[in-house]
Amino acid sequence: MSNVRVAGVGLTSFGNTPERTSRDLFAEASITAFEDSGVPRDDVDALLYGNFMGELSEHQGHHGPLMAEAAGVQAPATRYESACASSGTAVRDAVMRIRNGEDDVLLVGGAERMTNLGTAGATEALAIAADDLWEVRAGVTFPGAYALMAQAYFTEYGGEHEDLAHIAVKNHENALNNDKAQYQSAIEVSDVLEAPQVSSPLGLYDSCPLSDGAAAIVLTSEEYAEEHGLDAPVSITGTGQGGDRMALHDRDHLARSPAAREAGEQAYADAGIDAADVDFAEVHDCFTIAEVLAIESLDLFPVGEGISAARDGRTTADGETPINLSGGLKAKGHPVGATGASQIAEVATLLSGDHPNSEFVESGTTAVAHNAGGTVASATVHVLEVDN
């Protein structure tokens, strides 16, 4: 079984660019990724591409060949749609294809154009990640679904909105040096607590923004990287995927994410590590409460303790396990289909020492990327490690 190398990564700036097409966004990310990798486009065996709402935002289906063409790649291409976990799922399949010896070089990534829909339109588009008959038709929105989980969490384990506010403050702080981030501005706890409510207990500052953006990664086999003398010190050493019932009300527990736990356990076992070996993580904080559920599911913090981790300084940049050094979805932005691949790109850059925040994890060798779809009916987790 071949090891899988991250040969190059590329991100667009995430933000508010409603006029830019997803093909243009992905083209930009892919150019950066190819330049970073030193891999010629001709060597790409396939494109695995994540996108969630292209039918709604761009009246476009069949994204695979369109995006291969945009990237200048003449190879078969497949689109992955798994809500917000779309490109995490694409990364996982890419890892398995390279390990199986099926492919040597894969272009993986994703893009999303969202802001052209406006807030109401994007809220409607995001909601289709939930069960249309039994959730959306009762008025469940995406923030509303996470609000239901937050309220259930508070009831079961305690905690309050102020605990969540510290997560938003931390992630904004982390994004200050990330020039790809949508928000490079510090906020205070009071800003979060006083922001307009979206779905109680969650307010505007508990929520990631609507974002346009793209991410691309060139993955190669160990053999290919060696033969071509690539500078690719980071490997994806573990992959896992979990699933759950579609509707939140059908979960065994309303304040936990078993799909993410399953994905994490698989990925750790695959990499031969324990949660205690994880030096830092990028997790899917579409809402502040989602970061709590993620770090508990990944076993980085015991169930019921994730809520206070940011407030206690345990997940800040100088804490014991920094979480979302990129700024996370909250401050970096969340172009849905690009997010999973962008997390891999951020983790790889942090590990290789090329990230503005690498100084906080200088001794770190092992990190995790956690990508979740819907109310975590889908989840992927990847372990990345850097050569010493």
Next chain:
Amino acid sequence: MSDDESQTRDAGFDEWLDAAEAGEAYYLECANGHGSLPPRRVCPDCGSTELEETALPESGEVATFTVTHVPTPAFEEDAPYATAVVDFGPVRITGQIVGVDLEAIENGLEVEPEITVSETTGERVLSFSPV
């Protein structure tokens, strides 16, 4: 939702709303006692294909809730409104909470199904009101 979609019923789901409107809400119970909601042919818990319509307990308890201020366009005129997951024992169901002040909603509140109509679209909405 386009006019065409709203005119075509969703088999299984719309029958359930009809039954709830008539005070005869049900859930699907498999041979092993697992509860689920239609349209469904296979029990998602155990794979049993023997699903039987069983009367829903008359009331359930609010397990978690939220008040939504930023709705999708389909509920623009309805906001702010409360949505809750209600636990009926064999099955949980998501719906809006009506007939009570938003501030008075709490976990454990005992409610029963009530089919209401969206102020925005005129479509039926699965709701619950206090017993």
